[in-house]
Amino acid sequence: MSFMRWIYLGLAIWGAVHPMYYFMSYLAANDWSLGALIDAWYVNDSTTGLTWDLTIAAITLTIWIIAEVAVRRNWSALFAIPATYCIGVSCGLPLYLYLRSRPID
Numbered sequence: 795m796s797f798m799r800w801i802y803l804g805l806a807i808w809g810a811v812h813p814m815y816y817f818m819s820y821l822a823a824n825d826w827s828l829g830a831l832i833d834a835w836y837v838n839d840s841t842t843g844l845t846w847d848l849t850i851a852a853i854t855l856t857i858w859i860i861a862e863v864a865v866r867r868n869w870s871a872l873f874a875i876p877a878t879y880c881i882g883v884s885c886g887l888p889l890y891l892y893l894r895s896r897p898i899d
Contacts, residue, residue, distance in 0.1 A: 802892035809884030810877070851883045859890055868894065 817831065824830040835845040856875055863871050871893040878886025 796895070799892055799895050802888045802895065805888035806877075806885050806892055809886075809888055810881050813882050813884055848883055852878050852886070855883060855887055855890065862894065866894075868896075870896075 820831055820834065821827070834841070836842050855878055859871055859874055863869065871890055874886045874890035874893060877889050
């Protein structure tokens with residue numbers, strides 16, 4: 795495996811674990827209320843702007859993944875879409891780059 799693939803994989807793992815720590819900490823402190831977590835994303839203009847920034851990035855990444863999968867037939871790259879929406883762009887993007895950079899058969 796190439797050096798860059800290791801970097802992408804490491805970033806995907808970091809992008810899954812680090813943000814999830816904060817999500818789980820918040821949920822544990824707020825009776826596991828998903829509604830409270832979503833409300834916190836819109837508590838002020840700063841968090842609302844960041845939420846929209848990440849939402850637009852997630853949509854853009856999804857369109858890119860689908861477009862490239864249609865051409866390259868790299869079906870495993872589709873795993874990056876649920877990673878993006880269930881964990882975040884910080885996991886989905888490096889995971890996609892990791893899956894995309896595998897040697898083509």
